[in-house]
Amino acid sequence: MKFIHLSDLHIGKRLREFSLIEDQKYIFLKILGVIDDEKPDAVLIAGDVYDKGIPSEKAVSLFDDFLTRLAKKKIPVFVISGNHDSVERMSFGSKLMEESRVYISKAPQEHITPYELKDEWGSVFVYLLPFINPFDKSFTEAVRTAVKNMNVDESKRNILVSHQLVTGAERSESEDIFIGGAENVDLDVFDPFDYVALGHIHKPQKCGRETVRYCGTPLKYSFSEVNHKKSVTVVELKEKDNIDIRTVPLEPMRDLRVIKESFKEITSKAFYEKQKCDDFIKIILTDETDIEDGFARLQTIYENLVFLDYDNTRTRSSSKIEDLEKIQVTDPLELFKEFYEIQNSMSMTDEQTDFVKELIKEVWRDEK
Numbered sequence: 001m002k003f004i005h006l007s008d009l010h011i012g013k014r015l016r017e018f019s020l021i022e023d024q025k026y027i028f029l030k031i032l033g034v035i036d037d038e039k040p041d042a043v044l045i046a047g048d049v050y051d052k053g054i055p056s057e058k059a060v061s062l063f064d065d066f067l068t069r070l071a072k073k074k075i076p077v078f079v080i081s082g083n084h085d086s087v088e089r090m091s092f093g094s095k096l097m098e099e100s101r102v103y104i105s106k107a108p109q110e111h112i113t114p115y116e117l118k119d120e121w122g123s124v125f126v127y128l129l130p131f132i133n134p135f136d137k138s139f140t141e142a143v144r145t146a147v148k149n150m151n152v153d154e155s156k157r158n159i160l161v162s163h164q165l166v167t168g169a170e171r172s173e174s175e176d177i178f179i180g181g182a183e184n185v186d187l188d189v190f191d192p193f194d195y196v197a198l199g200h201i202h203k204p205q206k207c208g209r210e211t212v213r214y215c216g217t218p219l220k221y222s223f224s225e226v227n228h229k230k231s232v233t234v235v236e237l238k239e240k241d242n243i244d245i246r247t248v249p250l251e252p253m254r255d256l257r258v259i260k261e262s263f264k265e266i267t268s269k270a271f272y273e274k275q276k277c278d279d280f281i282k283i284i285l286t287d288e289t290d291i292e293d294g295f296a297r298l299q300t301i302y303e304n305l306v307f308l309d310y311d312n313t314r315t316r317s318s319s320k321i322e323d324l325e326k327i328q329v330t331d332p333l334e335l336f337k338e339f340y341e342i343q344n345s346m347s348m349t350d351e352q353t354d355f356v357k358e359l360i361k362e363v364w365r366d367e368k
Contacts, residue, residue, distance in 0.1 A: 001119040003159070004035055005233040007046035007199030008217040010084065012059030014051075015256075015280055016306050020219065021058050026253040027218045028066050034232045034248050035073065042117060043075055046199030046215070047082025047131055047163030049090065071100040078115065080105040081130040082163040082199055090130075105130045105161075111149050114158070121239045124157045127193075131163040131200075139164065140186045152192040157237055160190060163199040166207040169214065187212065195235055195243060203228050204247060211243055220256040223282050223307070254304065260284040260311065263291045263298075272301050282307040288314070332360050 013020045035043065050059055070077050079102070081087040087107045094104040103115055105128035114125035127150055134142035143164060152158050167184040187208040190196045196212040202225055204216035215233035220226065231247035238244075257279050265271055266283060281302050285291060287310070295308045309315075336356055340348050348356070 001042075001117060001121075001124050001157075001237045002038065002040040003195075003197070003235045003237070004031075004038065004040045004043045005046065005197045005213070005215045005235055006031065006043065006218065007163070007197070007215050008048040008082070008202060009045070009063070010048055010051040010217065010219075010221055011063050012051045012056050013219075013221055015221070018280065018304060018306065019058075020221075021062060023219060023253050024062060027250060028062070030250055031218060031232060032066075032069055034250075035070070035075070038234055038248070040075060040234070041119065042126070043070060043077045044126075044159070044161050044197040045077065045079040046161050046197045047080045048084045048199055049079065049081070050085050052084065053086040053089070055089075067097075067102055071102055074101070076101040076103065076115075076117065078103050078126055078128055078161055080128050080161050080163055080199070083131045083133070085131075087130050103128065111151075112146065114150070121237075122157070124159060124237060125153075127152070127158065127160045129160060129162045139183050140189060143185050144189045147189055147192060150192075154192050155240075157240055158193045159195045159197065159237075160193040161197045161199075162190075165200055166190075166198065166212065169201045169207055170203055170205055194237065194240070197233075197235075204231055204233065210245060213245065215247075218250055219252055223256060223258060226256055226258055255279045256281075258282045258284065259302075260286065262286050263294065266298065267301060275302075277302050278304055280304045280306050282309065284309045284311050286311055288312045333357060336360075 009024070011024055013024070049063060052059075067077065079090070081090040087105070091104050091106045094106065097104060107130065112127055112129065114127045117124045117126065129143070129146055132139065132142045132146060143162070147160075164185045165183045167186055190212050194211060198207070198212065198214045201214040202217045202221060204214060206213050213233060216228065216230060217225070218230055218232075220228060220230065230250045230252070232250060234246050234248060236244040255276070259266060259275075259281055260283075261271070263285050266285070281304060283298055283302065283305060285294065285308070290310065291297070295305065298308065299305045333353070333356060337348055337353070
């Protein structure tokens with residue numbers, strides 16, 4: 001039995017002022033193409049369908065179109081809510097959708113009944129566990145309790161669709177993570193399942209064993225994901241304990257990239273003619289001085305410029321600045337001199353020193 005594992009669609013996501021709806025429409029068509037090629041027996045969507053608990057009209061319309069296209073293919077679709085989704089809004093109309101074989105999880109129940117699929121090797125049971133955020137116990141205890149109440153028959157083939165942070169997973173800046181690792185769920189909680197289709201982490205990866213996996217996002221959603229290889233995960237269950245897992249790459253309409261060069265180099269025709277200038281780009285300039293109106297000037301070439309930063313002597317030194325409370329200097333002039341030197345990697349000139357002296361006199365009214 002073949003499954004397509006998706007998660008973290010984050011429909012409605014914005015990259016600063018840029019909407020990604022058109023990019024998401026494009027990548028969903030690519031995913032539908034993969035589904036046509038692979039001819040799976042079911043599609044698993046492991047949470048964070050939307051980027052917001054109250055999604056925009058365009059986001060809801062896009063997901064509606066995606067589900068409708070899937071339903072027309074007569075393929076069962078199993079969907080859970082993630083930490084970004086509202087489980088109540090996600091499950092609206094779920095009973096009606098089941099007539100089209102679209103199964104959306106409701107709020108976590110005391111006992112979760114699996115959906116049964118069959119192939120030549122017998123039954124496969126699919127369990128849907130939406131994101132759990134416990135109030136009176138740890139995340140591990142909460143998920144362990146939910147799994148225990150499923151009464152999983154481990155002699156059968158079982159799949160869990162879940163949206164949690166498994167201990168040891170490699171994270172990205174774009175994920176909402178609890179401080180201090182409180183959200184972590186221990187890997188052994190998932191022992192009863194032959195395959196665990198995880199959502200929440202944006203980088204495709206296994207967790208401990210090959211069959212506990214994050215498929216990752218279909219698009220890059222932050223510059224911490226620049227080096228990710230986005231893909232669709234294809235899972236084939238044969239007889240018990242015989243599973244094949246592979247990925248199919250996804251190419252976006254517009255990529256996220258980082259360019260690091262001098263302003264002169266980046267704005268030269270010979271350089272930018274070789275670039276895909278409509279990508280979402282973060283530019284890091286290596287110039288020692290800030291470029292006047294740099295962002296606006298660069299945006300005339302790189303239309304989807306998202307960030308502009310600098311990497312030079314000043315910025316590298318600034319990372320070394322210590323907490324001012326630790327600087328044992330009482331004289332304001334000496335304090336300012338030290339701060340200036342740290343910021344600019346050079347000492348103040350006599351003219352600058354005289355100016356600051358006069359400024360200090362004015363501020364302190366000659367109390368020094």
